[in-house]
Amino acid sequence: MADYPATLKYTKEHEWVDGESPATVGITPYAAEALGDIVFVELPEVGATIEHGTVVGEIESTKSVSELYAPVSGTVTEVNQAVIDDPELVGSAPFDAGWLFKVDVSSTGELLTAEEYAAHAGV
């Protein structure tokens, strides 16, 4: 639990989003660990309109590929070029340098508290 800040919200698909606007989005340490070593990240483009619950990118590890779901709806304002250049950041610092993109939020989907997420993921 200590690894999952109460200041963030989470999705059942293992993304996190903060309460700022624009909101920052990333994937949880649980997801990053399950994926293994991350080697490729595809993110939505700046300016793209995204809808919560839909696929907006991909995260590829040495062994598998996972889809990235939008936790919120809105317009993408920034993507983290550092993780595109160095995808291992997603695994090594999922809440910090490994954030993925920022969204000007118009609405949100079903989001979990840290406690609810921990119960969901079994962490």
Add this chain to the structure above:
Amino acid sequence: MTDKRTPLHEEHVALGANMTGFGGWQMPLRYTSDLAEHRAVREAAGLFDLSHMGDIGVQGPDAAAFLDHALVGAISQVKHLRARYSMICADDGCVLDDLIVYRTGDSEYFVVANAANTDLVLAELERRADGFDVGVKPVPTALLAVQGPRAEEILRATDGFEEDPEASGGVTLENLKYYACAPMRFRDEAVVVGRTGYTGEDGFEIWVSPERAVELWRALLSAGEPFGLVPAGLSARDSLRLEAGMPLYGHELDTTTTPFEAGMGRVVRLDKENADGAPLPFVGRDALAARKGAQPARVLVGLRGEGRRPARAGYDVVRRGVDGTAGVKVGSVTSGVPSPTLGYPVAMAYVTPEVSAEGTELAVDVRGRTEPFVVVPLPFYRRTK
């Protein structure tokens, strides 16, 4: 059905391994990081639990003749304490399993089959033994592999591990040849050590009784730590074997594939003869003889990715369109990973013969996006000796 557990299961769990189902067994996928484990094997050494592999003993006066009949290789020609890569094929010439045969005595062999195929191989061998004076039986054993450039030093430094020149006829770790095996000792127990592996590195595979597996595992880990040895899981094993261009059953080989298509025609010995000089009618011979020399409908090739995205098993290989769009399908990827050693994606794929030449520019449909790949020779990686 619940997955089986190897004698080292608790060791893996204690080391924090991410366990996964594989071939009917619970096996470690990784302990820490796929990349770190892969790199350790290339640069120092990795320790693998291979106890899920199927060990089948073949003994009796007709053992050599029986294996010549049952497998596609000339097994009777394998010398004492040597090993050979071979295949067991069906009547139609397609591959039921690829395996390694070790000769451990005049009329004594053991056959190592893939975990998922063990029951099938055992049943086929038993069926094919009809008419031969031979016994075929599973051998309960644990198998550990130390793979990497430091492997020999690590074994030498392992507490309780000893060469046994008397039993091995003078064979030591140092003079043990590639694809050879020898009896050695671990504490008060006889073990068999093979200089074989599945990583493209120098290394050893050690058969030990299930009861002593944990003791040997711990001794190897402890001795190997100063040399950079780490426990390594299935994920690293897969990326290592793929860089080394080695086929994996269920990917490059299956019951729809002949050894010729897989580029493994050399293991098929159509020149095997009976004692009276007549061609030996081994299982699959007629079908394989009919196919030899004919152009197979598909050929296994190596593909090097020019972008960053790896191809995965099952993805379509297509002609590269001039405008970057995908052209017609010409094949299918059987295995693909981002190569940790080389730094670019590598894949093996079956393609039609006309696009199989080295240097042919192809593409892989990576989930709707066309990624450029070029045909390159296998293996992708070869160690410097």
